[in-house]
Amino acid sequence: MSALWSQRTSSRGIQVSVETVAFRTTVLIVGGGFAGLTAAAGLAAKGVPVLLAEKHESTSTMPKAWGLATRTQEVLDQIPGLLAELREAATPFGQVPRFLRGRTLAEAAPQRWLNRDGQDTVETLAAISPMGMLGIPQAHTERVLRHRAEQLGADVRFSTTLLDFDQDADGVTARLCDRDGAEYTVHAEYLIAADGHRSPARERLGIPMTGFGHLMSLVGVRFDADLDEWLDPAQLTLCQLDGEDLGGMLGRQGNVQPSLLAAWDEENRHAVKQWSTEQWTALIRRATGMPDLAVSGIAVEELTFSHRIAERSQEGRIFLAGDAAHVMPPTGGMGGNTAIIDGHDLAWRIALVHSGQAGREFLETYQAERLPLGRLVANNQVATMRYRGIPSPEGAGEPLEFIPLMFGQRAHSSSVLAEDEDTSLALDPREHPGLPGLRAPWVPLADGRSTLDLFGAEMVLLTGEGGQPWVDAAKQIELAVHRIAPDADFCTAYGISSEGASLVRPDGVVVWRCTDAVAGPSTTPSTVLTEVLNRVLRRPRADVHPVLWG
Structure with a gap:
């Protein structure tokens, strides 16, 4: 130095x-x-x-x-x-979800978190991942x-x-x-x-940046007030405000100060920034629907909605x-x-x-x-x-279903060896089990762990009870490998047979799979894995051989 x-x-x-x-x-x-x-x-x-x-x-x-x-x-x-x-x-979302909606906090009613099919989203999540929210x-x-x-x-x-x-x-x-x-x-x-x-x-x-640009201006306000009756310190609570002259979100997580996110038009935005403590107190009382609420500790931050x-x-x-x-x-x-x-x-x-x-x-x-x-x-x-409750710009389209957005974002690159020509960026993983480019499915294992516990450190190969040839080949090239047994749930979730294999990268995304066993002098598990890793990891290689993809 x-x-x-x-x-x-x-x-x-x-x-x-x-x-x-x-x-x-x-x-x-x-x-x-x-x-x-x-x-x-x-x-x-x-x-x-x-x-x-x-x-x-x-x-x-x-x-x-x-x-x-x-x-x-x-x-x-x-x-x-x-x-x-x-x-x-943190507060486990899945144990104590609390969403409210109303003109004011005092008038707000609890809302269930449902997907478009009317199913409880928390219950749907529990079948896909042990994490909850x-x-x-x-x-x-x-x-x-x-x-x-x-x-x-x-x-x-x-x-x-x-x-x-x-x-x-x-x-x-x-x-x-x-x-x-x-x-x-x-x-x-x-x-x-x-x-x-x-x-x-x-x-x-x-x-350069492209998109819809500036959408709207907001003000975030943190404050101290006794709202425990409506915003339980033991749970995350979010209340969407739909007042005629005041829209926004009022929320609280645990013992953190409550906060109000309120929207303002551009004409009034600069005037609002100069408000006194008394004016902010009046706004908070309007949002809560509690005209005599004691408010202190106000902190203000200007925010914007942009795309x-x-x-x-x-x-x-x-x-x-x-x-x-x-x-x-x-x-x-x-x-x-x-x-x-x-x-x-x-x-x-x-x-x-x-x-x-x-x-x-x-x-x-x-x-x-x-x-x-x-x-x-x-x-x-x-x-x-x-x-x-916020107007969206023209051309915004319709939002995705929650499960494809959360679990079905699909990676497309030269390091994901796709077996189809579908270029969709989001798919329902329940309809495409184990597809390369998608998150590797969660499957509980016999030893108390799950497939999620196998990811993170390095590239890893997963195979079923009949996949000993894959295990032997992986060990030859120092590739981490796990043979899953019993394998019925695993094979179904990953879309392979007991003799097949799935390669998962450190972030838990499938990058390649072989749905069944390989055979033949030019397509042994060893030659297949070597070529797959060279392609996935963009490593230089002397020879390129045909590879059995699935």
Whole structure:
């Protein structure tokens, strides 16, 4: 490490020592929100050196996003200790769901969470995953993510601003500034830009955004008030307000302060920002329908509903994640969850390349897969607006069914060896069991674990009771393998015979399957697996042989 010292004059006319220190790391992350913190924790868990820089002093203090989706929990459970820590600070959605709707909180009636077929969504989820849903405010989630990332060895630096950066064939060199005004450089092999919807990194790269643009302005208000009778501290409660002159969402998670999200037109937005405490108190009393409610501890934050998608999410060694790649309204509750999965996705991909298991070109599949899926979710959030009492823009379309959106997002890239020509981005996984590109199904196992417990660390091959040839071949090439017995439920869920095999990548997505046994001198399990892994991981290979895909 080398250091240079100089003097400069700060904006306040104070002489400040400027230290320029060259740090080297594998991954530099800019942004300490959902995507950035998840990526930091995921990389650190896999032993990849990572430095995270966040310009704010702390993680979010506003509740914002209110929960973690089932699929999100599945991927977070692959980071040691993380999900257990999150659950300590959360309310299990599936045990105590509480949704209210009415003109005011006092008049609101409980609502059941039903899908379009009239079925209870919580019960439907229980048949697909053991995770349920997790009610936890964003402020809590980010604090846990930061703690876990640091515990796993990530270098996390808040009050640190990215000043500029450049990249070349060897990596990215960035200039950072800490809270004391000291500037220094960091050289990283990769940069993850998770720096929010305004994303200075994206702007510097000149990556344009497309979409519906600005949709509406809102104000988020946290406050203290005795609302335990309506907003039980023991459960997550969300109340949709449908008043004639006041629309929005009133919510509370556990002992966190209640918060109100209220919508305003552009004409009144700037005037509202100048409101006094008395005016905010009056608004809260209107929303609750309690004219004498004692209110204190008011904190206000301006929010916007927008829809913008980056035209690309990779520029050489730089990747966009979270709001930097796709901005969406919160209607539908999948924005924060999508950001988390972005961060997790980059972590395991970079880890495979860093360890030498995958070729450099493998990282190109991040954009190929995540950019269309991010657009899918963002479009769905806009389509959901009208079902939350908010006008949606023309051309928004209809929202997806919940199960295809949650469990049926399908990855399409050169690293997913598809066996069909269907380019759909969302399918009902119950109708396409074990299809490459879809989440690997949850199946309870005889030893008390489930198939979900087998994913996360590395590529893994699953086979049935008759799959000993696959087991032998996998061991020859040091591929993790599990032979499932008894295998009736497993084979049905994965769409293979007892002699077939399914290859699952670290995030729990099926990338290839062989529905039955292979035979013949040129299609032995060993030759098939070698070729499949070369293709999936984009590894250079000397020969290409025909492969039996299914």
